[in-house]
Amino acid sequence: MRRAIELAARGELTTPPNPEVGCVVLDPAGRPVGEGWHERPGGPHAEIEALTRAGDRARGGTAVVTLEPCDHTGRTGPCTRALIEAGVRRVVVAVADPNPVAAGGTATLRAHGVDVETGVLADAAARANARWLTPFRTGRPFVVWKFAATLDGRSAAADGTSRWITGPDARADVHRLRAAVDTVVAGVGTVLADDPQLTARPGTDHTVRQPLRVVVDTSGRTPATARVRDDEAPTWIATAEDVGAAPDGRVDLAKLLHRLHERGQRYVLLEGGPTLAGAFWRVGLVDRVVGYVAPALLGAGPAALADAGVTTIGAAIRLDVSDVAVVGGDIRITGTPQELRKA
Numbered sequence: 001m002r003r004a005i006e007l008a009a010r011g012e013l014t015t016p017p018n019p020e021v022g023c024v025v026l027d028p029a030g031r032p033v034g035e036g037w038h039e040r041p042g043g044p045h046a047e048i049e050a051l052t053r054a055g056d057r058a059r060g061g062t063a064v065v066t067l068e069p070c071d072h073t074g075r076t077g078p079c080t081r082a083l084i085e086a087g088v089r090r091v092v093v094a095v096a097d098p099n100p101v102a103a104g105g106t107a108t109l110r111a112h113g114v115d116v117e118t119g120v121l122a123d124a125a126a127r128a129n130a131r132w133l134t135p136f137r138t139g140r141p142f143v144v145w146k147f148a149a150t151l152d153g154r155s156a157a158a159d160g161t162s163r164w165i166t167g168p169d170a171r172a173d174v175h176r177l178r179a180a181v182d183t184v185v186a187g188v189g190t191v192l193a194d195d196p197q198l199t200a201r202p203g204t205d206h207t208v209r210q211p212l213r214v215v216v217d218t219s220g221r222t223p224a225t226a227r228v229r230d231d232e233a234p235t236w237i238a239t240a241e242d243v244g245a246a247p248d249g250r251v252d253l254a255k256l257l258h259r260l261h262e263r264g265q266r267y268v269l270l271e272g273g274p275t276l277a278g279a280f281w282r283v284g285l286v287d288r289v290v291g292y293v294a295p296a297l298l299g300a301g302p303a304a305l306a307d308a309g310v311t312t313i314g315a316a317i318r319l320d321v322s323d324v325a326v327v328g329g330d331i332r333i334t335g336t337p338q339e340l341r342k343a
Contacts, residue, residue, distance in 0.1 A: 001124075008046070019129055025062070027058070047069055051082055051088075065092070068103065072101055072102050090115040093120070141267055141268045145290070146177065147290075151296060165292075175201045180267070186213075191226055195226060197228060238251055292332050318337070320335055320338050
């Protein structure tokens with residue numbers, strides 16, 4: 001199962017909006033004979049990839065999969081049927097499928113005489129697939145806060161300049177992340193200061209689907225000429241009048257995410273500004289952090305994160321780091337809030 005979880009992670013940037021799933025097929029003697037992961041929507045599911053590699057060696061064997069095999073026909077056929085036809089004797093599942101459209105796979109397998117075990121490394125598999133599971137469990141999209149900062153935590157210089165803190169490789173990596181999400185959120189302050197376009201640039205992927213751009217703009221100050229209003233991608237200027245106001249009079253962020261969920265948005269990249277990021281942290285709406293740290297020092301200028309509701313070191317937001325990578329000349333750190341992980 002640990003290997004299946006590792007395989008699932010390979011589809012992190014290409015699988016959305018589908019779940020990240022990994023599968024390992026063992027022969028009757030318990031030897032691995034096939035591996036697979038779900039790479040992209042419309043492509044073969046993890047079970048199909050693993051069964052294809054295993055061939056006849058899967059008969060009488062075991063399939064170990066991170067998510068309950070699907071039991072419906074969408075762009076591909078049901079994985080339950082493929083497992084049954086392959087003669088798999090036993091299926092080991094980490095997490096039950098919460099999607100009512102695809103759920104029911106374990107019942108179907110058992111009805112056809114397949115031995116099914118569930119809940120194996122369920123917590124680890126759920127963490128690895130949190131991006132897809134969170135909307136089903138919370139009724140809101142999964143939120144990733146992305147930021148770029150110098151080694152001393154500055155998001156811009158004292159004169160306000162911020163292009164470019166990180167190098168071209170890190171910026172290209174961000175565009176791959178943008179291409180994976182369905183929504184990019186920024187604050188009006190960032191729009192007024194930097195006039196970003198907030199699109200995934202051409203060349204990221206020849207089949208790139210541009211995300212919805214959302215500007216959190218309490219009083220509707222986004223200029224008509226702002227690049228975020230161009231025709232490259234859809235845009236929503238989310239005002240307090242439109243979404244609803246929080247007690248401080250600003251856009252209610254919980255209501256904003258609820259509205260996005262109602263619109264079918266499931267994966268949010270929070271990009272715009274330390275003030276908005278702090279507001280999301282104060283109300284507990286950040287699920288993952290992806291930070292790009294440049295080996296540079298400024299000594300002055302705005303911090304990457306403004307008031308997040310932390311007033312003492314004991315209340316610091318601690319992260320469980322899941323990945324550290326060198327991207328060009330910069331470092332990318334990925335982590336999950338520890339309290340969220342415990343929950």
